[in-house]
Amino acid sequence: MGSGVSRRALPGFGLGLGYTVFYLSAIVLIPLAACVLKAASLSPAEFLAAAWSDRARAAYALSFTTALVAAAVNVALGLVVAWTLVRYDFPFKRLVDALVDVPLALPTAVAGLVYASLYAPNGWVGQYLDPLGIKVAYTESGIVLVLIFTGFPFVVRTVQPVLADLDAEVEEAAAVLGAGRWQAFRRVLLPTLIPPALTGFALAFARGLGEYGSVIFVSSNIPYKTEIAAVLIVSRLEEYSYAEAAAIAVVLLALSFVLLAVINLLERWTQRHGG
Amino acid sequence: MAADTLLPAGGGREPPGVLIEQGAHAPRPPGRGTDPWYVRAVLVGLTVLIVGGLVGLPLVAVFHHALANGLGAYWHNLTADPDTRHAIFLTLMVAPVAVGLNVAFGIAAAWVIARFRFPGRGVLVTLIDLPFSVSPVVAGLVFVLLFGLNAPAGEWLRAHGYQVLFAPPGLVLATAFVTFPFVARELIPVLEAIGPEEELAARSLGASGWELFWRITLPNIKWALLYGVILCNARAMGEFGAVYVVSGRIGGRTDTMPLRVEKLFQEYNTPAAFGLASVLTLLALVTLIAKVLIEPRLREKAPPSIGEP
Numbered sequence: 001m002g003s004g005v006s007r008r009a010l011p012g013f014g015l016g017l018g019y020t021v022f023y024l025s026a027i028v029l030i031p032l033a034a035c036v037l038k039a040a041s042l043s044p045a046e047f048l049a050a051a052w053s054d055r056a057r058a059a060y061a062l063s064f065t066t067a068l069v070a071a072a073v074n075v076a077l078g079l080v081v082a083w084t085l086v087r088y089d090f091p092f093k094r095l096v097d098a099l100v101d102v103p104l105a106l107p108t109a110v111a112g113l114v115y116a117s118l119y120a121p122n123g124w125v126g127q128y129l130d131p132l133g134i135k136v137a138y139t140e141s142g143i144v145l146v147l148i149f150t151g152f153p154f155v156v157r158t159v160q161p162v163l164a165d166l167d168a169e170v171e172e173a174a175a176v177l178g179a180g181r182w183q184a185f186r187r188v189l190l191p192t193l194i195p196p197a198l199t200g201f202a203l204a205f206a207r208g209l210g211e212y213g214s215v216i217f218v219s220s221n222i223p224y225k226t227e228i229a230a231v232l233i234v235s236r237l238e239e240y241s242y243a244e245a246a247a248i249a250v251v252l253l254a255l256s257f258v259l260l261a262v263i264n265l266l267e268r269w270t271q272r273h274g275g
Numbered sequence: 276m277a278a279d280t281l282l283p284a285g286g287g288r289e290p291p292g293v294l295i296e297q298g299a300h301a302p303r304p305p306g307r308g309t310d311p312w313y314v315r316a317v318l319v320g321l322t323v324l325i326v327g328g329l330v331g332l333p334l335v336a337v338f339h340h341a342l343a344n345g346l347g348a349y350w351h352n353l354t355a356d357p358d359t360r361h362a363i364f365l366t367l368m369v370a371p372v373a374v375g376l377n378v379a380f381g382i383a384a385a386w387v388i389a390r391f392r393f394p395g396r397g398v399l400v401t402l403i404d405l406p407f408s409v410s411p412v413v414a415g416l417v418f419v420l421l422f423g424l425n426a427p428a429g430e431w432l433r434a435h436g437y438q439v440l441f442a443p444p445g446l447v448l449a450t451a452f453v454t455f456p457f458v459a460r461e462l463i464p465v466l467e468a469i470g471p472e473e474e475l476a477a478r479s480l481g482a483s484g485w486e487l488f489w490r491i492t493l494p495n496i497k498w499a500l501l502y503g504v505i506l507c508n509a510r511a512m513g514e515f516g517a518v519y520v521v522s523g524r525i526g527g528r529t530d531t532m533p534l535r536v537e538k539l540f541q542e543y544n545t546p547a548a549f550g551l552a553s554v555l556t557l558l559a560l561v562t563l564i565a566k567v568l569i570e571p572r573l574r575e576k577a578p579p580s581i582g583e584p
Contacts, residue, residue: 010474011484016387020399023380027451028406031417038420077325084322088315096323098563099330105559105566107513109533110552113540114333117340117549124336149329210410213515213533217540230412234520242420249413260408 035253038246050244051251055223056232060251063229066140067208070147074204075197077148078155085156086163103152112217115146119218140226142218150211151204158200159193162270166192195270202266206259210252334556341553344546352550358527359551362535369443369518369531370511373450374458377507378500381458386492389466390474400463406455414452415520418445441523446531449517454507461503462496465573469495498572505569509562513555 042050050056084090085097103111119126119136129136136142166189174184212230219226227235229252236245342349354360387393388400406414422429422439432439439445473491482490493500515533522529530538532551539548 010390010471010478011487012386013391013393016383017391017393020380020384020387023376023383024399024402027376027448027455028402031421031448031452032405032409034420034426035413035417077329080318081322081325084318087310088319090319090323096326098567099326099334101563101566102330102334102559105509105513105562107515107533107552107555107559109513109515109536110337110555110559111333113536113548113552114336114340116540117545118333118336124332149333152329206408210412210516212410212412212519217537230410230516233412233416237416237419237520240424242423242425245416246420249410249416252410252413256408256410260404 035246035249038243039250042243042247047247051247056248058224059227059229059232062140062227063209066143066147066228067205070144070151070208071201071205073148074151074155075201077152078159078200079193079197082156082159082163086160100153100156103150108150108211108213111146111149112214115142115149115214116217119145137218138220138226143215143226143228146214146218147208147211150214151207154203154207155197155200158196162192162196195266199263199266199270202259202263206256206263209256337549337553337556340545340549348546349550352547353554356547358530359535359547361527362530362532365443365530366512366532369446369450370508372447373454373511374504374507376451377454377458378504381462381503384459385462385466388463390471403456403459406452411453411514411516412520415449415517418448418521440521441525441529445521446518446529449521450511450514453514453517454510457507457510458500458503461499465496465499498569502569502573505562505565509559512558
């Protein structure tokens with residue numbers, strides 16, 4: 001971290017701080033406060049009716065479970081990919097490594113569009129799954145699949161640097177001291193990899209909870225069945241039920257702030273272990 | 276809601292920094308030679324399968340479907356429809372304005388946070404990251420609540436002849452919200468790493484505030500700034516959820532490129548949807564290439580600093 005300077009030694013403190021606080025308030029804080037105030041304009045009973053209706057609970061449950069499953073799958077996929085990219089050389093390794101970042105750069109609408117077409121019953125992949133009775137597009141599985149895509153880079157990119165920094169000597173020492181391959185993995189590698197993998201998991205999970213663009217393409221968005229929380233907010237807005245939409249948004253915001261706190265704690269844990 | 280698309284590299288401040296650090300630069304692959312060949316073969320095969328299936332196949336599919344009817348049809352899909360043309364135009368208008376706003380903010384915030392210590396600094400740093408953990412739909416919703424029907428701010432502006440919601444200003448605001456942290460979090464760690472010595476020296480030699488900024492600070496942070504702008508722009512042009520909510524989706528008026536893709540898809544005009552999607556995909560690929568090219572310059576020790584420990 002850089003060193004702070006006496007306020008008189010360098011110019012621009014007043015102007016810079018003033019503009020920073022003004023812009024932060026105008027773009028982020030006041031709009032978010034407006035949302036909370038709108039939800040607070042409801043009576044407690046109305047708030048519960050809006051934010052905790054059967055339909056809303058079904059939507060939270062779907063958002064939560066699909067994001068959770070996708071993040072868990074991403075931990076498994078991410079560990080394999082990160083391990084391989086750090087430890088082995090193979091043709092086109094640089095390309096494979098670069099492709100990992102694509103989900104971060106590709107607009108979510110494009111991801112949704114292409115996944116919906118690939119996994120439709122007549123799509124490139126869907127045509128082989130359909131005869132087996134596996135339906136992906138327009139079902140919960142489709143939602144999980146696009147969330148795996150959008151969250152894919154997180155675990156890879158949190159685990160990769162930790163694995164790369166891991167001292168080979170530590171493992172060698174373990175081997176010299178008579179630890180078997182499995183024992184060295186369990187006692188030496190696993191404890192180091194758990195914090196970054198959990199951070200990646202939490203990032204992917206948080207991302208999946210709020211995802212909208214890709215999901216509306218691959219889901220049929222039917223209330224109680226394939227309607228995620230973000231889709232429910234939009235349909236409340238389209239009915240001009242602003243306060244109800246705000247109430248559901250406040251529940252989502254609360255959930256994501258809890259996750260943000262968890263992610264921050266995990267990061268500190270990672271730094272302490274990985275340092 | 277979440278740490279969002281295209282997490283920028285903050286110099287190790289947060290995991291997004293970690294995210295972008297390419298793991299490929301490990302000094303030596305330590306496990307090579309110790310893992311049996313079949314373990315290696317299985318893991319490499321799995322990795323190629325995972326990345327190929329999850330990322331490679333969709334990329335190929337986008338361009339295959341876009342070009343399925345030949346180049347002529349592709350060009351026709353992109354240029355003949357006035358609504359599609361307007362969507363491209365609108366995206367090219369809205370994204371630079373939102374990016375410009377966030378550049379001005381990013382520079383101001385980075386200067387204050389990296390160069391000064393003041394009460395509330397830690398809170399400020401946390402608040403800058405806040406938009407990453409808000410669902411894009413909620414980001415749009417907050418502006419509907421501020422400027423929509425029966426909202427005081429919206430009514431007042433409408434009375435004075437300004438339409439924010441369902442118009443370009445609303446698109447800019449929603450886009451600025453979701454891309455808010457990108458530039459600032461690139462600049463803060465870089466400015467902190469460089470240290471204030473050169474600026475203090477220039478100041479003691481009588482340089483004015485502007486001279487200081489243009490001659491010293493800006494040249495020092497130019498690669499980080501460019502990096503932040505590229506990531507911010509990619510997200511701004513590709514944003515869907517937030518602009519979906521504030522746009523009202525008026526064809527030919529408030530549809531941006533991603534919104535137009537969705538509309539074409541709903542109208543079963545799949546070739547045109549993929550045509551427009553392929554343009555957005557190219558943008559993403561160009562962004563990633565630029566990212567790979569700029570990253571080494573970010574790691575270069577910027578200027579020789581005086582008294583760096």
